[in-house]
Amino acid sequence: MAVTNLLYVVGSLILMTFSGLSWAITLPKDKAEATYHYYDGGGVEVTGPALFVRKSVVDSVSVAGAYYVDEISSASIDVESYASPYEEERTEYSLSADYVEEDAKISITYVNSDESDYQSNTFHFDYVEEFFGGLTTASLGYSSGSDDVLSNISDFKDSADHDFYRMGLAQVVLPEMVVRVNYEHISDRGFLGSPYRKSVVNGVLFDENLPRTRRSNAFSVGADYFIETWSTAIKAQYRYFSDTWDIKADDFRLSATKSLQTHWIIEGWVRYYGQSSASFYQDQFASVFTYRSRDKELSDFDSYSLGLGVEYLFQDVSWLKTPSLAFGAEWIRYQYNDFYEYLNGDFNQNNNKQLYEFDATVAYVSFSTNF
Template identity: 30%
Template sequence: MAATESRAPTGGAILAAALLLPGLAPLAQADEPPERNAVDVKFMSYEDGQPGLSRIRVHSPTVSFTNRLGEHWASNLTLVHDDVSGASPRWHSDISSASHMHDEREAVDLQATRYFQRASVTLGASSSNEHDYRSKGLSVLGKWSTDDNNTTLSLGTSVSNDRINPVNNVVQDERKRTASWIAGVTQVLSTEDVLQLNVGYTGGHGYFSDPYKLVDNRPRSRDETTLSVGWNHYLDPFQAALHTSYRYYSNTWGVRSHTLGLEWAQPLPNNLTLTPSLRYYTQSAASFYYGPTYDPALGAPFPVGYTLGSTAYSSPDQRLSAFGALTVGLKLDYRIDRDWSVNASLDRYEQRSSWRLGGGGSAGLAAFHANILQLGLRWQY
């Protein structure tokens, strides 16, 4: 059936455009627990840098257990260990030997899902611990599907409570609390097309500053709004799926961003699937970000006109600057047999101020890049 035909597809056709790509298929099966238990083992290696300078390196093994508990329940337990090392800039691109660091993070996420006829409710709890940062969170997500399974609605909320105790004692026992809401709809348009729309909001209060950067003083509240649209289209001549996505983000600090994504999932002989991807990201700068032009009397890292002891909002964090970025990726999935499968992906991220959409990127910043390698193994039983 062509995508332009108006006749609604049957319930069994709901996965035609979704199965080849992640993200949409789980929403389309809101009332069905997993058929089999599964263990997923993953390893992620991340390294970023600037011209002539290696910065942060992260090694992150993860193990996840998905279990079907009778006819109406399922659980998922995910354990993560992050090993972080390298040199993070004190301001802009300035790095000294004193800034070299090593840190470890342990995280656990537990979810339990109750399935009903055409609906499900998922409860979640998470905890993350570093030597200077602890976070705990709770979440709930509900999904409901129509009788023909062609429309799935979702509504969720989450809260987190963070405690910050930096080793330099700039602050002690600071807190940050956030609450988030998300609402979405997934609609099967035809046997070749699935559309997804999500709207999200997060309100946060507490300590948002970076205690390891001088002259970093951020507002103690931040509201964030997101709007995302995803479209999966199944291309019958190639037996492949095309996934396009767009995400808009804004916050009360003045940051506005746009993300465009494109993926092509191509099945190959011998149970292989190859997925190249391309993503473009652009954002405006926070209202209190300042570039690498320093006060002539005080020098770096103080902005021009800075007064010692000032409580005005300011930050040299280049993540709050105006820039554009491109990510090129390639993923390979291989199903060994009914029980075992493996996957590997490699992404290259490049960031430039001049790549900001419409121009006007923050001046004076060095180019930034990152490589992300991910390996995965799944066993179902």
């Protein structure tokens, strides 16, 4: 699931044109977009298309639909340790509507995700309003998700529910600069692990067992700065995360987007992410604790990434308005600080192990147009 979520975010990074900083609330433009995404790293390969269409139905209402596919082939270190390589497909559908009235916008979205052993349904509600002549923008949001967790190798079945609260504030502090602050709270309940993953106790495999509740908080602060003489927008953001599983994480991101003449836009970004391990995570346990996991995503690890994206803007053709072709790639380095790789999956070979690390590549190509 972590790889899929990462790919969904990165694969949707279609570059935006900066012709000055303007945050007036308006109805999104009618748009169609087709994207192909690719991920390869840690023995996992994910590919697939994504389609998106948005259309105004009246002056103040716009509706949109999206279709997203992941073709997943996995021979990750988890699979090598506990199971056999596998292939599966995940499909996702979403429908949304935006309503704009003067200085406010309401957005409602439904998302359905389906794969052979995991189904989820999520509803999103967001409200955005401008104040003080558009200098201040406030936002509130809520999401509710319900998941069914299954297994392809047993009759296992369980469920999980998620509530996601968010609020944000953006303030124009200079004609060319905006500062943003955001807060998020997530409440998870139910089965929050994997029916396949194992923990290791003195070299012996046991099913992992995670708490059935989790509460998370995240706070972020960032700034967008536009340099008109260079036709360049610079964005910086820091995000701090903590939860009731004792995970704490720092996330830094810096990006620059530049217009080249009239047809080209280029964006580059760097990112660092680091987190501490969950209180019930261990690479190997000395005894059978109530809660235990060897999920590397709950361990102490760092990641570094470097990305580049390019967009070419075509001239209008017939009913196509500002059509564009975008493509980009991101390199990511993962370094785990207390998760080890064992030769041939033999967890008793403590003298023949090494800390796990790997490189991943994310790439996308996308064509979009207004109409």
